[in-house]
Amino acid sequence: MPPFFPVTLALQAVACTLYVVGVAQPTLRRVSAVARASLLLAVAFQAVDIAWLCLRGLHPGSSIREAVYFLSWLFCLAYPLLSRKRPAPLLGALLLPLAMVLEIIVRLLPAGKAASNGDESMFLASLHVLSATVGTALFGLAAVTGVAYLLSERHLKHHLADAADPRLSLQTLDGWNHQCFAFGLLSFTLTMVSGTYWLTRRATWGQSFGQQVLWLLQKPQYVLSLLTWLMFAGLLFGRHVLGLRGRRAAMWTLSGFAVSVSILAVYLLRDFWWSSK
Amino acid sequence: MVFEVNKLFVVGVSHQTAPVAIRESLAVGDAVLRERLLQAAAVCGEAVILSTCNRVEIYGSGPLSGSLEHAKEILLQKQNHAASCVYEKRAEQAVLHLFRVAASLDSLVVGEAQILGQLKQAFRAAQEAGTIGEVLGTLLPKAFFAAKRIRSETTIGENPASVASVAVQLAEKVFSGLKAQPVLVIGAGKMAECVVRHLLTAKVCPLWIVNRTFARAEHLAKTLGGEAQPFDQLETLLSRAAIVVSSTGAAHPILHKDLVSKVMRRRKGRWLFLMDIAVPRDIAPDVGDLDNVYLYDLDALQQVVSHGQHARALQTEAAHRIIDEELARLVRRTKSADVVPTIRALRARAHEIAASEVARVLPRFGPLTPSQQQLLEHLGKSIVNKLLHPPLVALHKEASDGNGQVDDLAEAVAKLWALDTQIPQTGESFETSRMDGKDSVPTTTSPEIENPSS
Numbered sequence: 001m002p003p004f005f006p007v008t009l010a011l012q013a014v015a016c017t018l019y020v021v022g023v024a025q026p027t028l029r030r031v032s033a034v035a036r037a038s039l040l041l042a043v044a045f046q047a048v049d050i051a052w053l054c055l056r057g058l059h060p061g062s063s064i065r066e067a068v069y070f071l072s073w074l075f076c077l078a079y080p081l082l083s084r085k086r087p088a089p090l091l092g093a094l095l096l097p098l099a100m101v102l103e104i105i106v107r108l109l110p111a112g113k114a115a116s117n118g119d120e121s122m123f124l125a126s127l128h129v130l131s132a133t134v135g136t137a138l139f140g141l142a143a144v145t146g147v148a149y150l151l152s153e154r155h156l157k158h159h160l161a162d163a164a165d166p167r168l169s170l171q172t173l174d175g176w177n178h179q180c181f182a183f184g185l186l187s188f189t190l191t192m193v194s195g196t197y198w199l200t201r202r203a204t205w206g207q208s209f210g211q212q213v214l215w216l217l218q219k220p221q222y223v224l225s226l227l228t229w230l231m232f233a234g235l236l237f238g239r240h241v242l243g244l245r246g247r248r249a250a251m252w253t254l255s256g257f258a259v260s261v262s263i264l265a266v267y268l269l270r271d272f273w274w275s276s277k
Numbered sequence: 278m279v280f281e282v283n284k285l286f287v288v289g290v291s292h293q294t295a296p297v298a299i300r301e302s303l304a305v306g307d308a309v310l311r312e313r314l315l316q317a318a319a320v321c322g323e324a325v326i327l328s329t330c331n332r333v334e335i336y337g338s339g340p341l342s343g344s345l346e347h348a349k350e351i352l353l354q355k356q357n358h359a360a361s362c363v364y365e366k367r368a369e370q371a372v373l374h375l376f377r378v379a380a381s382l383d384s385l386v387v388g389e390a391q392i393l394g395q396l397k398q399a400f401r402a403a404q405e406a407g408t409i410g411e412v413l414g415t416l417l418p419k420a421f422f423a424a425k426r427i428r429s430e431t432t433i434g435e436n437p438a439s440v441a442s443v444a445v446q447l448a449e450k451v452f453s454g455l456k457a458q459p460v461l462v463i464g465a466g467k468m469a470e471c472v473v474r475h476l477l478t479a480k481v482c483p484l485w486i487v488n489r490t491f492a493r494a495e496h497l498a499k500t501l502g503g504e505a506q507p508f509d510q511l512e513t514l515l516s517r518a519a520i521v522v523s524s525t526g527a528a529h530p531i532l533h534k535d536l537v538s539k540v541m542r543r544r545k546g547r548w549l550f551l552m553d554i555a556v557p558r559d560i561a562p563d564v565g566d567l568d569n570v571y572l573y574d575l576d577a578l579q580q581v582v583s584h585g586q587h588a589r590a591l592q593t594e595a596a597h598r599i600i601d602e603e604l605a606r607l608v609r610r611t612k613s614a615d616v617v618p619t620i621r622a623l624r625a626r627a628h629e630i631a632a633s634e635v636a637r638v639l640p641r642f643g644p645l646t647p648s649q650q651q652l653l654e655h656l657g658k659s660i661v662n663k664l665l666h667p668p669l670v671a672l673h674k675e676a677s678d679g680n681g682q683v684d685d686l687a688e689a690v691a692k693l694w695a696l697d698t699q700i701p702q703t704g705e706s707f708e709t710s711r712m713d714g715k716d717s718v719p720t721t722t723s724p725e726i727e728n729p730s731s
Contacts, residue, residue, distance in 0.1 A: 027403065049646075152450070156447070156450060156451065156571050157571065159563065159577040159580055159581070161384050162479045169449060169451055169452055169453050170450065170451050170452075170548060171451065171452050171453040171548060173451045175453070216414070242545070242546075243544070243545025243546030243547070244546060245547075246546060246548065246568055246569040247568055247569070248568060
């Protein structure tokens with residue numbers, strides 16, 4: 001286990017609890033400041049942790065396990081960046097549990113092997129895994145802003161006295177959602193290209209294009225990745241051409257993120273199955 | 278400087294004691310404000326006149342018997358039928374009242390922000406007229422400070438408490454900013470005008486007004502600085518506006534789901550915030566079911582207003598706590614200020630002795646250079662400072678703690694050192710060395726007590 005993992009997890013738990021308190025009691029303004037300090041410390045500890053793993057050859061591109069750990073760090077890092085201008089404890093309260101669950105799942109899995117240097121396919125695999133991680137992190141952020149949007153929207157639609165997070169407007173949340181999934185899609189496109197190239201290189205030489213496509217479609221992770229890409233590309237198209245925004249866009253983002261998480265689940269289960277054999 | 282708090286008084290009428298007819302008859306306009314201030318100050322010594330739509334009050338300071346009656350006469354302006362509505366408060370009660378008014382705890386809408394600005398304006402007017410002295414010059418900044426603390430440390434001002442302010446806050450929950458958001462007003466009623474005036478403070482623009490009677494739309498547009506549009510342009514304007522305020526006298530809804538649905542397709546899903554403040558309603562209730570359309574009718578707005586008022590009421594206890602703290606701090610400062618003359622006299626006496634002794638021994642050293650002379654003088658001052666530091670700190674601390682022995686102690690010091698000073702009575706005076714209203718709890722590093730190491 002990396003040395004700083006328990007400290008990181010404890011600090012994240014403190015920050016998460018304080019963000020929940022901040023949502024329930026918006027008047028307690030110091031709570032938000034303490035939560036932010038705690039989260040920034042957690043981010044710093046986790047960064048040291050990841051650096052320590054990198055020194056041992058377990059960099060984020062070396063395996064899905066390390067990639068997911070890196071993903072959780074990106075989630076934690078994204079929140080202070082997103083909320084630097086406008087405090088948004090609701091986002092913190094939604095994002096941190098997600099990061100913590102990912103970290104705990106990762107730590108339950110056996111450690112991966114150190115990556116070997118200089119191998120071209122290894123470089124491609126690292127690029128693929130890293131771009132997928134960044135893409136999934138951004139889809140995750142989009143999903144969290146989507147949940148915050150749905151909560152706020154419900155309050156406004158039903159004329160409840162106070163919106164879920166009084167400091168964030170629907171337009172702001174929707175804008176964040178759009179930016180996150182658009183950049184996520186860019187990163188995920190790189191994932192798709194590198195993944196397709198990598199997989200087709202592994203396909204048998206002499207196969208026709210149709211046979212190669214069929215071979216690819218037999219890979220569940222490829223099918224799920226393609227579905228994720230199509231969903232977010234469709235959402236981007238729908239937003240710019242048809243005006244798909246607001247509640248429907250938030251729900252669409254959530255569905256897309258669920259599919260992208262299922263890709264991780266497939267990889268993690270596969271790793272777990274191989275390690276238990 | 279010291280002053281006697283017992284001289285402070287307030288006479289006035291407010292929404293709690295007088296109907297609007299009396300309040301408006303006693304209101305003091307800008308044209309006569311200076312004259313009235315001077316009239317009041319001629320007898321009272323000091324005067325501040327606060328005249329708002331909900332209250333007319335004269336704060337003054339002077340011998341209570343004559344001043345208060347004189348201020349009352351100035352307030353009533355021979356309208357004796359209003360005498361039964363006038364309230365009077367004196368000394369500590371008047372201070373408490375001033376703090377409550379500044380903090381908007383005595384307002385019709387608790388927590389509203391305007392009263393603090395109005396009180397500051399009244400203070401400025403009195404300063405310009407030269408009717409501010411030690412009492413009001415100290416107390417009003419303190420009241421402003423307490424009010425600011427209440428606004429920043431509680432949420433008393435955060436929940437909107439009127440339909441118009443609710444409308445602005447709800448719109449802010451939909452849009453990232455209201456600046457440059459287009460607003461469409463349907464109908465030319467008074468209520469719509471009030472809501473739009475609030476929206477205009479958030480710099481919304483452009484503002485379109487449609488009404489079946491074009492002349493009325495034009496009139497309202499001229500009043501609000503908007504643009505009157507023909508009623509048949511309603512659909513086009515709906516597809517361009519972000520906020521719609523509807524307040525017509527129509528007997529049936531004028532905006533139906535089909536129409537708004539068609540508009541939303543043209544808007545490509547951009548958010549539309551609709552406020553229907555008409556009775557009977559102008560917008561069919563099922564319009565609110567459409568995606569990205571937020572419809573608030575009068576009942577829904579009223580519901581949010583009630584919540585805001587309730588939330589503000591819950592904050593009044595915390596606000597009172599802050600007022601108590603500030604008053605206690607003021608009293609502590611007053612007590613601390615009581616020993617200031619003793620401390621000054623003691624330091625002056627000690628330094629006088631040191632200076633005379635140095636002057637006496639200097640010739641015995643023979644010819645000295647100026648730097649050597651300065652060194653000796655500095656030595657004398659330094660010894661005095663070091664000797665006086667502990668007793669002065671103790672005297673200050675005793676005064677701040679308010680143990681009741683400060684007078685005895687100050688008297689003892691005065692007797693022991695044969696000081697020539699008048700010691701004022703504890704609890705009846707306030708220090709007025711600072712009039713900026715900032716936090717100024719006396720500390721051991723106050724100018725009265727020099728650091729012995731200096």
